[in-house]
Amino acid sequence: MTNPAPQTELLEIVKGMVLLLGCHALALGLIVALAFLAESIWGMYSGLWPLIVGLAAFFVWQLLYVVPLILWLRRRGRVAMAKGVVIAAVLTALVNGACFLVNFGYVGR
Numbered sequence: 001m002t003n004p005a006p007q008t009e010l011l012e013i014v015k016g017m018v019l020l021l022g023c024h025a026l027a028l029g030l031i032v033a034l035a036f037l038a039e040s041i042w043g044m045y046s047g048l049w050p051l052i053v054g055l056a057a058f059f060v061w062q063l064l065y066v067v068p069l070i071l072w073l074r075r076r077g078r079v080a081m082a083k084g085v086v087i088a089a090v091l092t093a094l095v096n097g098a099c100f101l102v103n104f105g106y107v108g109r
Helices: 006-042 048-056 058-075 079-103
Strands: none
Touching (some): 006 048, 048 058, 058 079
16 A cells, blocks of 8 residues: 555544544533433433543543444555544543543642
């Protein structure tokens, strides 16, 4: 396989990042939908647990769709797009980890 032009590779990397952003939007929508479902079934603030667990451990849920997406893109020969997915996944994990530490009081004491 030939190396793509740098401009084309950069565009493919950005496409991979946007693809993962869309996957994150779907995952967030699923977490919120589960919270609304729990609240409608059980009431009494039961919708908070799916939100807390889903958002606090988002990097764990992210692995459920990022790893298969990377493998699928590499099998199809979209290596640059897979690189974009990896970059966006690492950035998401870093931001999520920092937010987790700040919100649960491990930073700033």
